[in-house]
Amino acid sequence: MNMLTTKRLLLTLLGLAAAFAALADDFRVGYVNTERIFREANSAIAAQAKLQQEFSKREKELVELGNNLKTTSEKFERDAPTLSESQRVTRQRQIADQDREFQRKRREFQEDLNARKNEEFQQVLEKANKVVRQVAEAEKYDLILQEAVYISPKHDITEKVIKAFNAQTPASPGAPSSK
Numbered sequence: 001m002n003m004l005t006t007k008r009l010l011l012t013l014l015g016l017a018a019a020f021a022a023l024a025d026d027f028r029v030g031y032v033n034t035e036r037i038f039r040e041a042n043s044a045i046a047a048q049a050k051l052q053q054e055f056s057k058r059e060k061e062l063v064e065l066g067n068n069l070k071t072t073s074e075k076f077e078r079d080a081p082t083l084s085e086s087q088r089v090t091r092q093r094q095i096a097d098q099d100r101e102f103q104r105k106r107r108e109f110q111e112d113l114n115a116r117k118n119e120e121f122q123q124v125l126e127k128a129n130k131v132v133r134q135v136a137e138a139e140k141y142d143l144i145l146q147e148a149v150y151i152s153p154k155h156d157i158t159e160k161v162i163k164a165f166n167a168q169t170p171a172s173p174g175a176p177s178s179k
Contacts, residue, residue: 028141030157031148037128038121040162043169047120055113062109065102072098131165 038044076091083091135157136144145151 028139028143029155030136030139030141030144031151031155032128032132032144032146032161033156033158034125034128034146036158037162037165038124041124041128041169042166043127044121044124047124051113051116051120054116055109058109058112062102062106065105069095069098069102127169128161128165131168132161135161135164 073095076095079091080088132144132146135141139157139160141157144157
């Protein structure tokens with residue numbers, strides 16, 4: 001290759017590098033921490049309070065059932081040496097039935113709670129994604145990420161999204177307000 005061709009190639013590469021640098025300056029990236037939105041956004045806090053209210057009675061009943069089972073088991077352990085074989089077998093069967101019932105109710109409670117939690121937080125996520133799009137369009141972001149292994153704090157727009165989200169969905173009465 002002669003010297004003129006090398007200079008042309010070098011100038012072309014420098015021009016391309018400058019063009020890419022200019023493009024990189026115009027490309028805006030943002031990051032939104034979804035978990036933080038679920039913790040701090042008014043509608044997420046309201047959803048959590050709604051779930052707490054909806055499931056607190058069943059949770060209390062479950063705790064009482066568990067305490068009764070524990071008390072019954074402890075009483076059986078104390079009384080077992082003085083019981084006849086048939087009484088011991090009958091009480092063991094009763095405790096086993098009570099334990100099965102407790103496990104079934106606990107499993108149903110957990111499944112119902114998880115299903116409702118998923119429903120509520122799916123609605124929050126859908127609303128939050130609309131707000132993310134609005135912020136991205138208003139501030140001319142090219143890319144918004146919701147999950148990343150690492151992100152520089154300068155790209156984190158979660159606070160902006162939470163403020164915009166809360167402005168659209170004010171806190172419900174009785175729900176604690178976010179920062």
